[in-house]
Structures are given as C-alpha cells and as structure tokens.
Amino acid sequence: MIVRACLTAGVISQLEEDTPAVPRPDGGFDLTLSGRWGIGGGRLNGGYQLAAALRPLTTVMAEHGRPDPVVASASFLRPAVPGPAQLATTVHRVGRRLASGSAQLSQPGPDGDPREVMRLEASFGDLAATAPDRWDGEPAPQLPAPEECLDLFAGTSLPVDSLVVGRVVFRVPAMPGWRRRDPSGDPTAEFWVSFAGGGDPTLGSLAFVVDCATPVVAELGHHSSTAQLTIHLREHPAPGPLACRVRTRHLAHGLHEEDFDVWDSTGVLCAQSRQLAVLVD
Amino acid sequence: MIVRACLTAGVISQLEEDTPAVPRPDGGFDLTLSGRWGIGGGRLNGGYQLAAALRPLTTVMAEHGRPDPVVASASFLRPAVPGPAQLATTVHRVGRRLASGSAQLSQPGPDGDPREVMRLEASFGDLAATAPDRWDGEPAPQLPAPEECLDLFAGTSLPVDSLVVGRVVFRVPAMPGWRRRDPSGDPTAEFWVSFAGGGDPTLGSLAFVVDCATPVVAELGHHSSTAQLTIHLREHPAPGPLACRVRTRHLAHGLHEEDFDVWDSTGVLCAQSRQLAVLVD
Numbered sequence: 246m247i248v249r250a251c252l253t254a255g256v257i258s259q260l261e262e263d264t265p266a267v268p269r270p271d272g273g274f275d276l277t278l279s280g281r282w283g284i285g286g287g288r289l290n291g292g293y294q295l296a297a298a299l300r301p302l303t304t305v306m307a308e309h310g311r312p313d314p315v316v317a318s319a320s321f322l323r324p325a326v327p328g329p330a331q332l333a334t335t336v337h338r339v340g341r342r343l344a345s346g347s348a349q350l351s352q353p354g355p356d357g358d359p360r361e362v363m364r365l366e367a368s369f370g371d372l373a374a375t376a377p378d379r380w381d382g383e384p385a386p387q388l389p390a391p392e393e394c395l396d397l398f399a400g401t402s403l404p405v406d407s408l409v410v411g412r413v414v415f416r417v418p419a420m421p422g423w424r425r426r427d428p429s430g431d432p433t434a435e436f437w438v439s440f441a442g443g444g445d446p447t448l449g450s451l452a453f454v455v456d457c458a459t460p461v462v463a464e465l466g467h468h469s470s471t472a473q474l475t476i477h478l479r480e481h482p483a484p485g486p487l488a489c490r491v492r493t494r495h496l497a498h499g500l501h502e503e504d505f506d507v508w509d510s511t512g513v514l515c516a517q518s519r520q521l522a523v524l525v526d
Numbered sequence: 527m528i529v530r531a532c533l534t535a536g537v538i539s540q541l542e543e544d545t546p547a548v549p550r551p552d553g554g555f556d557l558t559l560s561g562r563w564g565i566g567g568g569r570l571n572g573g574y575q576l577a578a579a580l581r582p583l584t585t586v587m588a589e590h591g592r593p594d595p596v597v598a599s600a601s602f603l604r605p606a607v608p609g610p611a612q613l614a615t616t617v618h619r620v621g622r623r624l625a626s627g628s629a630q631l632s633q634p635g636p637d638g639d640p641r642e643v644m645r646l647e648a649s650f651g652d653l654a655a656t657a658p659d660r661w662d663g664e665p666a667p668q669l670p671a672p673e674e675c676l677d678l679f680a681g682t683s684l685p686v687d688s689l690v691v692g693r694v695v696f697r698v699p700a701m702p703g704w705r706r707r708d709p710s711g712d713p714t715a716e717f718w719v720s721f722a723g724g725g726d727p728t729l730g731s732l733a734f735v736v737d738c739a740t741p742v743v744a745e746l747g748h749h750s751s752t753a754q755l756t757i758h759l760r761e762h763p764a765p766g767p768l769a770c771r772v773r774t775r776h777l778a779h780g781l782h783e784e785d786f787d788v789w790d791s792t793g794v795l796c797a798q799s800r801q802l803a804v805l806v807d
Binding site for chain 1: 624626647657658659754773780781795804
C-alpha cells in the first residue's frame with residue numbers, strides 16, 4: 246500500500262505512515278496506533294482511529310470490487326491509546342451498487358484482555374464506475390488562498406509531537422475567537438487543512454480530516470468528545486489543501502452535532518460528516 | 527410497552543401497533559413487519575425497519591439505565607418485506623454517560639435461511655438525568671398552522687393501505703413542485719407530519735419520521751433509495767404535529783445526502799438525521 250501511495254502522490258502523508266495494518270491468518274489485522282495523533286490525556290483522536298480502521302477494511306472490500314468507502318459510521322466506546330490494536334473485519338453483503346462491511350477495533354484492557362474501543366460500519370462502491378454527474382446546492386467556502394491565511398497554531402506551546410495539532414496545518418482567514426480566548430458565540434468555522442510534513446489527501450484520509458479540528462463549540466466556551474461519527478465520502482480529493490466548513494447548530498442535554506464538509510483544492514465536495522459529541526466541561 | 531404508551535399518550539399510533547417485539551429465550555426478539563409500511567414493489571420503508579428494530583433494542587438498553595436512544599445508525603443491506611423477522615441484540619459498553627448496543631435484523635431468504643436486511647448501531651443515554659440547557663443556532667421552520675396547510679396526498683389514487691403515504695398525514699404550506707409534476711429544481715422542503723389514525727410521536731418514532739417523506743431529490747426529477755441513515759435523537763417530542771425541514775445539498779456518482787430535522791409542536795428540536803441514498807432512476 247505504501248508503494249502505491251508513493252507512486253500516486255509522490256510523498257506519503259504522516260497519516261499513511263501511521264496507519265499500517267498487517268493481515269492476520271484469521272482474516273483480521275494487527276494495527277499499531279501511533280502516539281503522534283493524541284488529543285491530550287494520552288487519548289487518541291477519533292478520526293485517526295477511524296482512518297486507521299477504514300484503511301484495512303477498504304482493502305478487504307476492494308477484493309470484492311468495491312474499492313471506495315462511500316459511508317462510514319464509527320461508534321467510539323472507550324478511549325484508544327497508542328500501541329498495538331487488533332481489527333476484526335466482516336463482509337456483510339456485496340450488492341449490485343454497494344457492498345457493506347464492518348470492523349471492530351480492540352485494544353488490551355487493564356487485565357490484558359482485548360476490549361472494543363471502536364465499532365465501524367461502512368459501505369463501499371466503485372466511484373470510477375459511475376460518472377460524477379454532480380449537482381451542488383451549496384458552494385465551497387470562499388477562502389483567501391492558503392498562503393494569505395494565518396497558521397492557526399503558529400507559536401503554540403502545545404507538545405505538538407504527540408498531538409493532532411502537530412500533524413495538521415490549519416490556515417484560517419482570521420484567528421477564531423476561541424484561539425484568542427474570546428469565544429465569538431458563533432460555532433462555525435471555515436479554514437484550509439493540509440498535512441504537516443507533506444503528502445496529499447486520499448479518500449480514506451478524509452475520515453481523519455473531518456475530526457481533526459478543535460470542535461467549533463469552543464466558540465461557545467465548550468469542549469467536547471466525539472461519541473459517534475458518520476462520514477459520507479463523495480469524491481477522491483485532488484492534490485493540495487482542503488477547504489473545510491464546520492458548523493454546530495444545536496446543543497441539548499450536553500450533546501451536540503458537528504457537521505464538517507470538505508472540498509478539495511479544485512472546489513469539489515469530497516466529504517460530508519456529522520458527529521454526535523458529548524460536552525466534557 | 528403498549529400499556530405504557532396508552533397511559534402516556536392516550537392513543538397509540540399505528541407505528542406502535544406495528545412494531546411489536548416478542549423476546550426470545552436467546553436474548554433476541556421475534557418481530558412481525560407489517561405490510562402497512564411499504565414504499566412500493568413489496569419493499570418496506572427503511573425508517574419503519576429502523577423504528578421496529580430500535581424499539582426492542584431500547585428496552586434492552588433501558589435495563590442498563592440508559593432508556594433513551596441518542597444516536598442510531600442503520601445500514602440497509604437488502605430489501606425488507608412484510609412478515610416475520612428476527613432481531614439479534616448486543617450490549618457493547620455501558621459507560622458513564624452513554625451506553626452502546628447493536629442489533630441485526632434478519633428475514634428468511636429465498637432458501638429459508640435468515641439473511642441480514644439491516645444492521646443497527648446505537649448509543650443510549652438518560653435524557654431525564656441531564657438538564658436540557660439548549661442552545662439553538664437554527665430556528666424551527668416558520669410554517670402556517672397545520673389546519674391552514676394542504677394535505678399533500680389528498681385525493682391520491684395510491685394504494686394507501688399498504689404504503690407509508692397512508693400512515694402519515696403531511697401538511698404542506700404549498701403543493702411541492704414534484705407533486706404537481708413540475709419539479710422546482712430546489713431539493714428542500716418544510717412541512718408538518720402527524721400519524722394517520724392518531725397517536726402522538728415518541729422519541730423512538732422519530733427514527734421512522736426522518737425517513738417517511740418523498741426524498742426531496744424529487745425536485746430534481748430523481749427517485750432514490752436509502753443506503754444508510756444516522757439519526758441524532760435530541761428530545762422527547764411534545765404531543766402534536768412535527769415540523770420538518772429537509773434538504774439535499776450534493777449529488778455525485780448517483781449518491782446524495784438528505785438531511786431531515788424534526789421539531790415538535792412547541793418548537794423544540796427533537797431529531798436531526800442524515801441519510802446516504804442511491805438514485806434509482
């Protein structure tokens with residue numbers, strides 16, 4: 246897989262480096278979750294877990310002629326931590342247009358026995374087999390060019406070696422309120438995302454991208470943790486930075502949705518996601 | 527369950543009548559899918575399947591002190607048909623705030639052996655244990671009162687005894703383009719929903735409501751079929767009609783999302799859903 250990525254993209258991203266999967270004789274995979282994708286407290290980012298699990302499941306489904314994930318839905322059961330993990334995969338149906346599979350990500354618990362940390366259900370198609378025939382009712386964000394934007398985490402004192410904020414370059418048209426310790430009250434954001442260290446986005450990498458940013462409820466003075474994330478993967482992204490639009494519309498009972506849409510550098514919508522998150526403050 | 531519904535709502539809805547579940551000794555449930563919830567061609571509506579499966583899973587999770595589904599994600603693998611079905615349920619984790627479970631709905635295939643028709647992953651909480659503390663960034667639809675609206679399917683020649691359109695009363699401020707055979711080109715809609723035959727909405731019934739309407743891609747001249755549906759259940763609905771807002775923003779490769787938000791008669795957001803659907807024309 247790494248060879249293929251090198252041929253197509255020139256440079257593989259840190260995300261591809263850090264989502265290796267070794268097939269096991271029982272049909273599952275051995276994974277090694279990297280400590281570079283943390284969110285603090287020793288916990289790993291949900292989108293990183295999802296991307297790490299979706300990648301081997303995609304290789305399984307590709308063997309059934311359905312190489313492209315079109316929807317993936319992850320339930321986060323327990324915190325994932327850096328280190329070994331196991332992924333069990335199952336193919337449920339190969340239909341005429343779509344095929345469905347699932348995967349369960351497990352890590353050793355305190356007693357050493359494996360415990361599920363994430364459950365993934367996904368459907369796969371073959372985007373190359375159908376014409377795009379696009380219809381868009383919402384335009385891409387109208388952002389200044391990335392080089393005219395600000396680096397969201399420039400000068401941060403965070404330990405970037407172990408955090409997602411060190412894996413991603415966020416380019417923002419203006420510093421958001423929460424970053425200036427002055428939440429705006431408006432939980433929306435538009436910005437550019439690219440991978441620190443280079444490498445172009447892949448379809449599967451979008452499963453990480455939609456969970457890579459500080460939740461926009463920060464503009465309401467809140468922090469939150471992902472409970473469930475569903476992503477629709479619509480198109481292989483062109484090389485270059487990704488334009489992102491994020492919005493939360495409703496909080497209630499300590500829960501909120503976050504919608505995160507991603508367009509590639511040519512203005513094509515590549516992914517739409519929605520997550521349910523739990524306020525943690 | 528029927529007794530409780532009578533006590534709280536006075537009249538049970540046809541949806542409650544038609545989603546019985548009989549516990550089996552193995553921990554699963556025997557279901558009988560009713561032919562009243564069809565979408566044509568002998569196939570049953572996806573939201574009906576989801577509501578029928580979510581209801582017994584909810585009883586299982588309630589035993590763990592998490593009586594309210596807050597997110598449910600369904601993958602539709604094969605057409606469901608009227609008749610017997612079996613539901614297997616599993617509890618995956620009971621956490622501090624949320625608990626997670628899954629269910630698989632199966633029906634006999636051509637050879638009589640059971641085949642999965644739908645897979646469901648859901649998380650559950652206890653809405654009564656937390657204050658609503660609502661923040662809303664998008665208002666409810668501003669619709670005329672239901673009695674001032676038009677009955678979307680008045681005078682229809684469709685066989686309503688076997689179709690979802692006979693189970694729901696849709697009240698629209700104006701006849702949508704697709705209903706006048708003149709698609710508007712704008713795949714959005716706002717309308718009231720109530721259950722034909724009476725009965726007030728329940729939290730679980732919203733899993734049906736978000737899939738009960740003609741897909742708004744009808745305004746682009748398309749028909750589509752649900753592949754995956756994720757619903758966030760935010761609040762128990764007050765009695766009375768439900769105000770709905772539906773929107774599709776992007777079609778590509780014969781796939782599209784549909785977002786369907788539901789407010790109760792007091793203007794409180796009760797559910798947000800998104801589905802991935804496949805164009806069938």
